[in-house]
Amino acid sequence: MHDAKRPKSGVTAANSNTRLSAGRLQRIAAAPNRPPPVVRPTNSNTRMTAGPGRRIDVGNTRAWPLPSATPDIAANRLREKMVERLREEGIQDGVVLAAMRRMPRHAFVDEALASRAYENAALPIGAGQTISQPRIVARMIATARNGRNLGRVLEVGTGCGYQAAILAGVAREVYSIERVRVLYEQARARLLALNLPHVRLLLGDGSLGLPAFAPFDAIVVAAAGASVPTALFEQLAIGGRLVAPEGSGHQRLVLIERTSAKHWKRTELEPVRFVPLQTGVQL
Ligand code: SAH
Numbered sequence: 001m002h003d004a005k006r007p008k009s010g011v012t013a014a015n016s017n018t019r020l021s022a023g024r025l026q027r028i029a030a031a032p033n034r035p036p037p038v039v040r041p042t043n044s045n046t047r048m049t050a051g052p053g054r055r056i057d058v059g060n061t062r063a064w065p066l067p068s069a070t071p072d073i074a075a076n077r078l079r080e081k082m083v084e085r086l087r088e089e090g091i092q093d094g095v096v097l098a099a100m101r102r103m104p105r106h107a108f109v110d111e112a113l114a115s116r117a118y119e120n121a122a123l124p125i126g127a128g129q130t131i132s133q134p135r136i137v138a139r140m141i142a143t144a145r146n147g148r149n150l151g152r153v154l155e156v157g158t159g160c161g162y163q164a165a166i167l168a169g170v171a172r173e174v175y176s177i178e179r180v181r182v183l184y185e186q187a188r189a190r191l192l193a194l195n196l197p198h199v200r201l202l203l204g205d206g207s208l209g210l211p212a213f214a215p216f217d218a219i220v221v222a223a224a225g226a227s228v229p230t231a232l233f234e235q236l237a238i239g240g241r242l243v244a245p246e247g248s249g250h251q252r253l254v255l256i257e258r259t260s261a262k263h264w265k266r267t268e269l270e271p272v273r274f275v276p277l278q279t280g281v282q283l
Contacts, residue, residue, distance in 0.1 A: 079118055092142070093138075099169025099170055100134065107194070108161060109123050110126075126183065141170060152175070152213065153219070154209065154235065158176040159183055167199075177203075209231045217241075228256060240257070240258050243256075251273060252270070253271075
């Protein structure tokens, strides 16, 4: 454990090559320091200010109920077993386990793979990407949460949207960025169907983070870069926790805690295997 280096440059806003998209696939070329497009959830009734002089609708900041467990009894039973296994493997965070017990993981994979949705497996989701194993989702979110109630969180690498949906069960506001357009669109359709209006998905390069919405109480990165993108360090709230895989050959899970305005503490956790963190957007 040692102090992580402070990022060399300040916060970089999405550059002009980056397209951010939200809600009804509204797309803009984001100019420096310009927040991403604003989408008003249909049932939004609260407003917050984000960035200088900008009013951003963020939806109701009460905790939103997750959909009730699927009526599919077989899936319910498999999910119970999955949660039991996670507990046996050392995941102790009851809030995370409860969110995972409620969320139908089979709804996030192709129908042909639905029967395998509750195995501890990384399954293909298209575009050469995979849904993370349940154990790694639980581990990352429990580590990021550390027993706290989370306000605003950022996920880099939405993929199929499963981890964003679990984050929705433990945080008041979830922002998740995906760089592959087809995955972003699929995830958006799934999350709409699950009625999770406090999750906002964006199409963009997540290695730049989302400075207009920072600071985040927690940041969870679902793809591995050679090192954790430094732009994300600055977007952590003081006391905030970032969990990310790091490395190209041998990867490790890394925890970055922001202990003060200028100090970050880095802890290396277990070996992991993630898809690579890539730059730019794939349209
Ligand atoms: N969170 C997902 C895991 C998806 S796999 C789950 O719930 O299972 C990781 C995802 O990160 C892939 O979809 C990949 O396209 C995406 N990704 C890789 N680099 C990225 C970047 N720089 N910005 C945003 N997404 C990125």
